[in-house]
Amino acid sequence: MPKVFIERENKHVEVTASSVKEILQKLKINPEVVIISKNNELVTEDSKVSEKDEIKLLSVISGG
Amino acid sequence: MRYARQEKLIGKQAQKELSKKTVAIVGLGALGTNVSSLLARSGINLKLIDFDKIDLTNLQRQSLYTEKDVNKQKAITSEKKLKEINSEISITSFNEKLNDSNLHLLDSNLVIDCTDNLTTRFLINDYCYNKIPWIHTAAIKETGVLFNIIPNKPCLKCIYKKNIDLDRCEDFGVLNSIVSLIASLALTQSIKILLNKDPETNLIRFNIWNNNLEKIKVNKTCEKCQKSS
Numbered sequence: 001m002p003k004v005f006i007e008r009e010n011k012h013v014e015v016t017a018s019s020v021k022e023i024l025q026k027l028k029i030n031p032e033v034v035i036i037s038k039n040n041e042l043v044t045e046d047s048k049v050s051e052k053d054e055i056k057l058l059s060v061i062s063g064g
Numbered sequence: 065m066r067y068a069r070q071e072k073l074i075g076k077q078a079q080k081e082l083s084k085k086t087v088a089i090v091g092l093g094a095l096g097t098n099v100s101s102l103l104a105r106s107g108i109n110l111k112l113i114d115f116d117k118i119d120l121t122n123l124q125r126q127s128l129y130t131e132k133d134v135n136k137q138k139a140i141t142s143e144k145k146l147k148e149i150n151s152e153i154s155i156t157s158f159n160e161k162l163n164d165s166n167l168h169l170l171d172s173n174l175v176i177d178c179t180d181n182l183t184t185r186f187l188i189n190d191y192c193y194n195k196i197p198w199i200h201t202a203a204i205k206e207t208g209v210l211f212n213i214i215p216n217k218p219c220l221k222c223i224y225k226k227n228i229d230l231d232r233c234e235d236f237g238v239l240n241s242i243v244s245l246i247a248s249l250a251l252t253q254s255i256k257i258l259l260n261k262d263p264e265t266n267l268i269r270f271n272i273w274n275n276n277l278e279k280i281k282v283n284k285t286c287e288k289c290q291k292s293s
């Protein structure tokens with residue numbers, strides 16, 4: 001199962017899923033409030049995920 | 065003499081080149097005041113853009129302002145303070161909110177986004193697109209981000225697809241250490257961009273509470289960038 005880090009909750013979880021979209025749905029996370037990295041590369045919701053992938057759901061930061 | 069320590073690193077010729085460059089700073093809050101101070105000290109000309117007034121709660125992190133500045137205009141106050149730091153550079157200030165009709169204020173060699181909202185950032189992205197290099201910076205709580213947006217390379221929309229309401233410093237707070245760190249990264253990247261010396265291509269994210277640094281590769285994923293590549 002791909003390992004998923006949820007930055008907002010500072011938590012690592014394992015999710016059975018074949019795409020980023022599925023991960024977000026299963027974790028009930030609004031795709032608009034996060035940017036998604038897969039193995040340190042920014043990806044979109046459509047991106048496929050496999051066993052060894054390391055996914056990070058990082059909060060969108062806007063303050064200045 | 066003034067730039068002797070910096071010249072030792074970048075060279076006399078590069079310092080001369082920097083003295084001919086102008087950086088436009090959008091937003092004179094925490095990031096804007098910190099980075100403009102570093103740029104002024106480095107001998108780079110400045111255009112300062114902000115419409116806001118100084119509030120007592122700004123003093124915790126907005127390094128150009130002191131108690132007697134509360135309620136004064138940020139742009140004019142910053143100009144005055146920066147001229148005290150370096151009278152040899154050109155500094156102009158604009159007490160304006162960036163909108164569709166005054167985007168020409170961004171005309172410069174480099175724009176640094178020190179705003180606090182995606183609406184203004186998307187305005188900068190559209191105006192500067194494949195024309196003016198700019199640095200996107202942001203910070204909240206203990207985390208900051210920086211991304212260089214260089215003509216013909218991925219743009220802001222390759223990271224953020226939509227304009228949404230996000231966490232605000234008023235509600236979630238921000239440490240002054242993270243803004244000063246991001247401002248330092250921005251100054252370094254400014255010098256690299258202005259001198260054409262391999263600026264960072266990754267999205268940089270730093271959490272100053274746990275010292276976690278992330279370098280994330282960004283690809284051309286927005287419609288506009290995909291068409292132009």
Ligand SMILES: [Zn+2]
Pocket residue numbers: 218219220221222284285286287288289290
């Ligand atoms: Zn783009």
